[in-house]
Amino acid sequence: MVSVVKKIFKIVYEMIEAFVVSASVFVVVYLFLMQPHQVKGSSMFPTFETGQYLLTDKVTLKRRGPARGDVIVFKSPLDENFDFIKRVLAVPGDTILIQGGYVYLNGEKLEEPYLPNDYTTSGGRFLRDGMEYLVQDSTIIAIGDNRDHSSDSRDWGPVPYENIVGRAFFRYWPSETIGTITNPNL
Numbered sequence: 312m313v314s315v316v317k318k319i320f321k322i323v324y325e326m327i328e329a330f331v332v333s334a335s336v337f338v339v340v341y342l343f344l345m346q347p348h349q350v351k352g353s354s355m356f357p358t359f360e361t362g363q364y365l366l367t368d369k370v371t372l373k374r375r376g377p378a379r380g381d382v383i384v385f386k387s388p389l390d391e392n393f394d395f396i397k398r399v400l401a402v403p404g405d406t407i408l409i410q411g412g413y414v415y416l417n418g419e420k421l422e423e424p425y426l427p428n429d430y431t432t433s434g435g436r437f438l439r440d441g442m443e444y445l446v447q448d449s450t451i452i453a454i455g456d457n458r459d460h461s462s463d464s465r466d467w468g469p470v471p472y473e474n475i476v477g478r479a480f481f482r483y484w485p486s487e488t489i490g491t492i493t494n495p496n497l
Contacts, residue, residue: 345366345367345368345369345370345477345480346366346367346369346384346476346477347364347365347366347367347483348364348365348366348367348384348394348396348476348479349362349363349364349365350362350363350364350365350396352460353457353460354395354396354397354455354456354457354460354461354462354463355382355396355397355398355455355456355457355461356456356457356460357427357456357457358382358398358425358456359396359456359482362485363482363484363485363488364482364483364484365384365396365479365480365481365482365483365492366479366480366481366483367384367476367477367478367479367480368477368478368479368480369476369477370477371477371478371480372475372477372478376402376472377399377402377451377472377475377478378399378402378494378496378497379399379400379401379402379405379416379494379496380398380399380494380495380496380497381398381399381478381494382396382397382398382399382478382479382492382494383396383397383398383399383451383453383475383476383477383478383479384396384475384476384477384478384479385397385453385470385474385475385476386474386475386476388467388468388470388471388474389462389467391474394476395453395462395463396479397453397454397455397461397463397464397470398425398453398454398455398456399451399452399453400414400416400421400452400453400454400464401416401446401451401452402446402451403446403447403448403449403450403451404445404446405417405445405446405452406418406443406444406445406446407438407443407444407446407452408441408442408443408444409432409433409434409438409439409440409441409442409465410440410441412431412432412433413431413432414432414454424495425456425495426456426458430456430458431458432454432458432465433458433459433465434465435463435464435465435466436465436466436467437464437465437466437467437468438452438464438465438468446469447469449471449472449473450469450470450471450472451464451469451470451472451475452464452469452470453470479492480492
C-alpha cells in the first residue's frame with residue numbers, strides 16, 4: 312500500500328513540476344518576448360478582419376524602433392486599458408500632410424500598396440486636411456488601414472513610444488489566414 316501511495320505522490324509531483332515549468336516559460340514569453348492579440352473592429356480592414364488573432368513581437372521595436380509601414384499594437388492614448396492596432400505612417404523627424412484624400416510624407420505622396428485604390432484619407436481633429444505636422448522625438452503617427460472607420464492619430468495625435476506594446480508579426484487564427492505580417496517598406 313505504501314508503494315502505491317509513493318507512486319501516486321511521485322506522479323502528482325511530476326505533474327505539478329511540469330505545470331510550474333510550463334507556466335514559468337509562458338510568463339517569461341508573455342511578459343518579455345511576444346503576446347497574443349485579437350483584432351476587434353474594422354479599423355485595419357482589409358489587412359485584418361475582426362476576430363483574427365495575431366502575435367505581437369515585443370523585442371524588435373526595442374532594438375530598432377518603429378519603422379514606417381510596421382503594424383503595431385499600442386495602448387490607446389484615450390484609455391490605456393485598451394490596445395489599438397494601426398500602421399505606422401510617420402516616425403520622428405518626418406513631416407506628414409493629409410490633402411486631397413492622400414497622405415504626403417516628407418513632401419511626397421505616400422504609396423500605400425496595402426490599401427485598395429479607391430480608399431481616400433481625410434483629416435481629423437488633430438491632423439487636419441492641409442495642415443503639415445512634424446513628428447516629434449519618441450513619437451509616431453499611426454493610422455488604421457480602413458481610413459473611413461478608424462480612430463487614430465488623425466484624431467488624437469501622435470503615439471508615444473512608451474505606449475507601444477510591440478510589432479504584429481504573425482497571424483495565427485483563423486487557420487486559413489495563417490502567415491507572417493510583413494512591412495511593405497522593408
